[in-house]
Amino acid sequence: MSSNDNLTTNERVQASAGGYPGLPVAVDPRAEVAARSDAADRAADSAAGRVPLTRRSWFIIGGGALVPAIVLVVWQLVTTLELVPVSQLPSPVMVWDAAIDLIQRGQLGQYTAISTQRVLIGFSIGAVLGLLFGAVVGLSRLGDILLAPSLGAIRAVPSLAWVPLLIIWLKYGEESKITLIAIGAFFPVYTTVSAALRHVDRQLVEAGRAFGLNGARLFTTVQLPAVLPSVVSGLRLALAQAWLFLVAAELLGASMGLGFLLSDSQNNGRLDRIFLAIVLLALLGKLTDSLVGLFERWVNKRWS
Amino acid sequence: MPASVTQCFGSVGTCASASVPLVYPLRSILLRKFRMPPHSAAPVLPGSASAASGSTDAAYSVEFASVGRSFPSERGASRTVLRDVSITVKPGEVLAILGTSGCGKSTLLRIAGGLDSASAGRVLIDGSPVVGFDSRTAVGFQEPRLLPWRSITENVALGLPRGTSKSDGAARVARLIDLVGLGDFAGHRPREISGGMAQRASLARALARNPGVLLLDEPFGALDALTRLKMQDLLLDVHAAAPTTVLLVTHDVDEALQLADRIILLGRQSGVDGSTIAQEVVVPGARPRDRGSAELAELRGRLLDGLGIDRHGQARGVESTTAIPHFPY
Structure with missing residues (x-):
């Protein structure tokens, strides 16, 4: 610390002696302050042998x-x-054989694709709605008063409780499953976004207003960037939740998909396929989570 | 002491014209480039604010008319912070608002900027009432309040008035960043620079607005003593180049004496709720002022006394010899 202080003094002396022509007296750029964070990175890189x-x-x-x-x-x-x-x-080899068998029948690819498609569509719908409602509840006091209690109550309903209702209303088609997944993806996004918006630094918001921002411009300039890291972690939770709700939906009424593979194999006693479905769900869930994780790292670096 | 200044204390009204020198020596080429008076024969630089947005470099008057502010507190009662503040600030004048902490000086400033509204009386800027977040004002906050995800350049650009064209805005921002000495740090994020640098960026952002009234809320309060002095000189340079009206809230008596044409001291009378103007001091001499001036030392003692600080002068047998009359004049 003290060496840094010395450096500062030296550089100040140099700065004032060397003179910055055209700049007022108040100038003393402290290069080492800005360089400090970079220096840490560089130290890590240059000393690669000692990582x-x-x-x-x-x-x-x-x-x-x-x-x-x-x-x-x-x-x-x-x-x-x-x-x-x-x-x-069943042995790992049996599970592998089951996978080859299903691939040759053309079912594994189809099941995986339809499940992934349901997750992505349901997740997108749920996330967008979660963002919208989260923004309304987080930004507007009236929205908070009107909506927050009801949404809190809906959130408390266990996921499986929706299934019978959705099947009666929307039949066994894609809509019922996508709706259930959207419900699952909605709440993590809604909760994190509304909470984060409520806690945006008031001083920054006031500064934004003082410089003529309001409404949508204030939202996109100050509030949205401030909550982006929370939004992304909400999205990550929502994606995990979407896979959970996918299996719930497919277990209870589907003719395709990994959840259907599970329930069908249970009825036929095909343990190898059950293991296969579980392993596939684990891999797909981890893969999509990692992709969002990469995005999250970028967002955290860029927006905080 | 020049005779004209001494005489000037006879009446506040006639004094002001003498105490607001309108012509300052422009102290650097850069400053001269920064903003030229509209009537100047010099070519208008591309990106100069007056050409860019049609906004003039006009400094506005600010008139506080019996301004009061009370906040609701528990049990239905209300707490009065300000009462009956009346003062008129002339265009281009620098007014320092002094007071102990919690006396309502920041509140007064926030009311002037439309960040808060008065519960009694009103504030007029250039003759018309202040509206919420008034666009004729720009605020320099006590904290830098920079957006952490934006570079210094982007943060300063936030201050540009609406409708500034992109190239003009960029030129103006670059010039302001140079003016506050952050040229080498324009691309840095706020967390990568020191507190003093962030505060300078914050000042540049306020200046980017080309405000008719610049409101500064203890802008240098959190800085170390030396940086603060440099920032004061910087503010003087900026004001010299573009003589806008400045309202400066501070608890630093020396800062007020160094920067202001006039100082008001907010204080509370015993038994009455809410602060009002307890003293008004016209600071003698043209800026930049000698930091070691004996005359200012006398005023400092008097203002500190008004803030409830014992000046210890008489106690040591030091006789006070001054021609400065006491308030009310």
Whole structure:
């Protein structure tokens, strides 16, 4: 700290001695202040040989894959040693064969695609509505008074409670499933956005108003950027929620999709396919979450 | 002390013209470029505000007429912060508002900018009442209040009046950033610069608005002592280049004496709720003023006394010799 202080003084002396022609006396750019954050990054880069193990990408990826690999090995051992009968626990090879079989029948691709499509459409609808309602409740006191209690009550309804109603109203088509997924995606977005908007720095908002911003311009210039990081973390939660609600919807009334694969395989006793569906849901959920996670990192870097 | 200044204390009314020098030496080429008077023979730079947005460089008068403000408090009672503040600030004048903390000086400033509204009386700018977030004013807040996700340039550009064309706005912003000495940091984010630099950016943002009335709410209060002095000089340069009306709230008596044409001291009478103007002081001498002036030292002592600070002068047997008359004149 003290070395920094010395640096400051030195640079000030240089600055005033060297003189900044045309600039008023008040000028003393403190280059080291701005450089400080960059310097930290550079230090990390230049000393690549001394990057701690937990910061190296091969270690991060390998470490993340370690537990799944161990699980796979143990799973294979348990089944080859027949510690558990294969009727209760199919071997990894059987699950793989089931996957090949379903691919050859053209079903696996179709099921995965239809499930992903439902999640993406339902998630988009739910997220957009969540943003809208979150904005109304978070920005307007009247909106808060009128809407917040009702939405809070609807949020308290367990997801499965909607299924019978949606099936009667919207039949077994796509609408009922997408609606259920949209309900699932709506609430994480709504909750985070409305809460974040209520807590936007009042001083910044006042400064925005003082410089002539209001209405939509104030929202896009000050409030929306201020809550973007929260919005993205809400979206990430909503996406996870969308996959949960997808399975709920497909388990209880579908003729296609990974949830249908689960319920159909339960009826036929095909444990290998049940395992396959579970593994696929895990992979798809993690993949989409990682994509939003990358976006979240970018947003946090850019907007905070 | 020049005789004219001494005489001037005889009456506040006649004094003001002498105490508001309208012509300042322009202290640098850059400042001269920054803004020329409209009638100037010099070519108008592309991007100068008067050419760009049609807004004039006019400084407006500010008139407080019996302004009072009370806030509702618990149990239905109300707490009066200001009462019966009446003062007229002439165009181009720098008025410092002094007072102890909590005396309502910021409230008075916020009322002038339309950030708050008076519960009694009214404020006129250029003869017409202040509206909410009045566009004729620009506020320099106590904190920088910069948008953290925008660069310094983008933050300063936020202050530009609506309808400024893109190229004119960019030129003007670049010039203001140079003026406050942040040229090398234009692309940085607020968190990457020091507090003093952020406060300068905040001042540049207020100036970008080309305001008829510049409202400064303890703008240098959070800065270290040396940076504060430099910022005061910067403000003087800016005011010299573009003599807008400035209302400056401060608790720093020296700052007020250094910058202002006139100082009002807000205070509370015992037994009465709410502050009002307890003293009004016309500061002698043209700016920039000698920071070591004995005359200012006398005024400082008097103002500190008004703020409830013991000046310890008489106690040490120092005799007060001054020609400055006491308020009310």
